[in-house]
Amino acid sequence: MKLLIILSIEEYANDVRMILAKQKVPVYSETEIHGFKTEEYQPDISNWFAHDAHGVYSKLFFTFHQADSVKKVLDEVKKYNTDKGDDQQNPVHAYLLDVKEAV
DSSP: OEEEEEEEGGHHHHHHHHHHHHHTTOOOOOHHEOOOOOSSSOGGTSSSHHHEEEOOEEEEEEEEEEEHHHHHHHHHHHHHHHOOTTSSSSOOOEEEEEOOOOO
């Protein structure tokens, strides 16, 4: 089993929902987050959160699912970001984590 995490700014939340529906993810959760940068240089999440004190309203999506299905979602997110172009300020971020044990 895998844990899929997707981070998106509020403006792209509907697009993420469509990706999850297109890839037939039957159940997922989402929650609002308010992100801030605390340092100037953050290479893994560059341009993710605002530079000022106001922050950015974002969404965090997550689901537990089988590896093959989740991989399709990752591919779809990658395609989405490519289609948006290189000048995209806040790309959608997706992470896949192994679930070692569940009770």
